[in-house]
Amino acid sequence: MRTDVVVVGAGIQGASVALRLAQSGRRVIVLERAIPGAEASSAAGGILSPGVEALEPGPFYALCRASLARYAGFVREVEASSGMSVGYRALGTLEVALDDEHARVLAGRAEKLEREGLPVQVLDGAAVRVLEPGLSEQARGALFFADEASLDPRPLARAVYVAASRAGATFLTGEVRRIRTEGGRATGVDHAGGRIDAGAVVLAAGSWSLLVEGHGLPAGAVRPVRGQIAVVDTRPPLLSRVVFSGNGYVVPRPDGRILCGSTMEDVGWEKAVTAGGLRHVLGVAIEIAPPLAQAPVVETWSNFRPASPDGEPILGEGTIPGLFYATGHTRNGILLAPITADAIAAAVTGGVPPVDLSPFSPARLGAILRQR
Numbered sequence: 001m002r003t004d005v006v007v008v009g010a011g012i013q014g015a016s017v018a019l020r021l022a023q024s025g026r027r028v029i030v031l032e033r034a035i036p037g038a039e040a041s042s043a044a045g046g047i048l049s050p051g052v053e054a055l056e057p058g059p060f061y062a063l064c065r066a067s068l069a070r071y072a073g074f075v076r077e078v079e080a081s082s083g084m085s086v087g088y089r090a091l092g093t094l095e096v097a098l099d100d101e102h103a104r105v106l107a108g109r110a111e112k113l114e115r116e117g118l119p120v121q122v123l124d125g126a127a128v129r130v131l132e133p134g135l136s137e138q139a140r141g142a143l144f145f146a147d148e149a150s151l152d153p154r155p156l157a158r159a160v161y162v163a164a165s166r167a168g169a170t171f172l173t174g175e176v177r178r179i180r181t182e183g184g185r186a187t188g189v190d191h192a193g194g195r196i197d198a199g200a201v202v203l204a205a206g207s208w209s210l211l212v213e214g215h216g217l218p219a220g221a222v223r224p225v226r227g228q229i230a231v232v233d234t235r236p237p238l239l240s241r242v243v244f245s246g247n248g249y250v251v252p253r254p255d256g257r258i259l260c261g262s263t264m265e266d267v268g269w270e271k272a273v274t275a276g277g278l279r280h281v282l283g284v285a286i287e288i289a290p291p292l293a294q295a296p297v298v299e300t301w302s303n304f305r306p307a308s309p310d311g312e313p314i315l316g317e318g319t320i321p322g323l324f325y326a327t328g329h330t331r332n333g334i335l336l337a338p339i340t341a342d343a344i345a346a347a348v349t350g351g352v353p354p355v356d357l358s359p360f361s362p363a364r365l366g367a368i369l370r371q372r
């Protein structure tokens with residue numbers, strides 16, 4: 001079998017990249033060993049927050065903002081194509097300080113962002129509780145990132161998969177075992193059911209990326225970091241906005257369910273939901289909004305962030321021509337899907353990526369890993 005591009009993995013990255021490549025007229029085959037979108041991309045909270053996640057102005061912050069700026073359009077597009085709703089809500093993100101030390105940290109962050117003219121509002125405790133009356137009386141104040149958003153990643157992953165299929169991408173079931181090279185160039189893949197020759201390969205296998213032979217990345221470039229989530233049900237809805245504290249977060253859905261997350265655990269691919277994990281995420285949620293202690297727990301799950309050594313994604317071509325990376329998105333793969341799709345599709349098709357990909361090149365990883 002021969003195609004223009006073969007994509008390894010049909011999570012949010014693989015499906016979004018396939019969507020853009022198919023729209024550019026390329027023949028694209030996406031190989032997924034299990035169910036498209038069913039791994040990390042369905043386990044995420046769905047927070048789209050450069051303000052809390054990127055911390056410092058710089059290339060990663062700019063990448064996150066560029067992706068956030070694309071999100072409303074991306075959602076309109078995949079909703080129209082798939083006929084599904086992905087629960088996008090642009091109500092802003094709060095990071096609350098529940099003690100004086102965290103209040104000092106937040107004040108320092110606000111100063112840096114304001115100095116660079118970047119969007120942030122500083123709220124005192126009373127103003128925070130006007131926005132979210134369900135929050136703890138302990139809230140000393142908060143940073144408010146008013147133009148940020150959240151969505152439900154499960155329908156998003158499915159909608160992007162449907163949109164990519166309708167744009168012409170072919171999704172096949174098959175575990176990729178090896179990236180083939182000839183004369184040092186990537187020429188396709190071997191998978192459980194055979195071989196596919198291609199002009200380019202995109203590695204988007206999430207936390208499993210280094211299990212694909214011939215990946216071309218240094219050892220430790222991507223590892224699984226488990227995250228656990230518990231969902232509680234509030235009626236009427238207790239909160240509207242995503243709220244972070246220094247220890248975790250809560251993500252309200254419009255129907256009153258509230259996701260409580262998450263842990264960051266180096267336990268390999270052990271997909272357990274543990275008593276300690278639940279104690280942590282529920283404890284954080286109750287600290288943020290004490291009435292949650294009375295809410296029934298209705299669902300729990302865990303999955304694996306594809307973690308890079310610096311928490312930033314691995315994007316673009318590395319040392320093997322024709323092999324492109326869309327992996328290592330760590331905590332922000334949902335947020336970064338639209339910019340990843342545009343940037344990787346441009347790189348694969350010889351266009352100019354909409355952002356400079358050099359800070360996210362796999363070339364940075366060797367030095368970071370050697371320092372450890």
Ligand SMILES: Cc1cc2nc3c(=O)[nH]c(=O)nc-3n(C[C@H](O)[C@H](O)[C@H](O)COP(=O)(O)OP(=O)(O)OC[C@H]3O[C@@H](n4cnc5c(N)ncnc54)[C@H](O)[C@@H]3O)c2cc1C
Binds near residue numbers: 261262335
């Ligand atoms: C608990 C939790 C909460 C999170 N919250 C957020 C959040 O609020 N906001 C945010 O932006 N991000 C969040 N994330 C991070 C986000 O989920 C990930 O960064 C993102 O989903 C990664 O997408 P992906 O497509 O690379 O990986 P995945 O969704 O894991 O997809 C990889 C796919 O590749 C397939 N695959 C693997 N190996 C092979 C192979 N050899 N052959 C074929 N297929 C293969 C897998 O089956 C899988 O379907 C969270 C993650 C977790 C775990």
